[in-house]
Amino acid sequence: MRKVVFLDRDGVINIERGEYTFEIEDFKPVEGLFEALKVLKEKGFEFIVITNQGGISKGIYNHNDVINVHCCMQQWFKDANISLLDIYYCPHHSFVEKCICRKPDSLMLEKAIAKYNVNIEKSYFIGDSRRDELAGQKVGLKTIRVTANENLNNYINQIN
Template sequence: MSLHKCIFLDRDGVLNKERGEYTFKLNDFLVLDGVKQSLEILKKHGYLLIVVTNQAGIAKGIYSKEDVLSCHALLQAKVGDLIDDIYFCPHHPVTTESLLRKPDSLMLEKAIAKWNLDISESFMIGDSIRDIEAAKKIGVKGILIGEKEKGELTAPRADSLLDAVHNYIIT
């Protein structure tokens, strides 16, 4: 069985608008400009697309698993069902510790095992240092999107998903 290359994608701030608070209502879930085009380019170049997202609002009782699944169904509809798989961590240290929660890497490890991924040919694109830390734990190259994180970074930075695709992945 051959190995597959993959793009791991954080959700909020990479695929949909980061609101600074939990995004779980469909009318608040806004897919960012250029996301569908970016995913189409990546698929054309043979990448599997896998979302890995912390959803701590479930553990905190702010929203339900069903709310998250509804947002993910909307995301798939808006991007033409290009995403191959979606993993989310419903835990938060205030209620339960979990190795699924980024910066830990269990969501990515599960995807690697399920999809037979080649980590040397894969990337993690996120808007937080914890996304990059999760990628490093499994040997995947990380790319940081946006300006949320300040200070010295150990990963390349891009303005958007489309910028990351053109400047760091499909060169």
């Protein structure tokens, strides 16, 4: 079974700007991110991104915009020599429609846990909102809530 750190995207991986980030020129990594992930990789963790992308549902951007940004993110991981197992995103928004994948619901996590044979007891969800915590707790993950854009090095000692 795998040990996985699930990561929220906006505010954890890339800078949270206070508005939707869907263009590559606005997509910038959080300071210290890859140094922290390298330490976690040395501890035997792998990584999966879990992100709400409700701007699709609202018509602000589309799936191709998200895919382009995620290709950029995957390149960041590759350049840092860190494997990114997968990226799950929910295109829905509760203002427009109902779904069971949008955090704080847990369908994205459930799918990833099943697909990658994740050891829930040894895995974590790192996010910057209460809905991230709730989604992780619904499936039994340990959760860490960071302040948006905070350096993850402040938390790596909490992760075994």
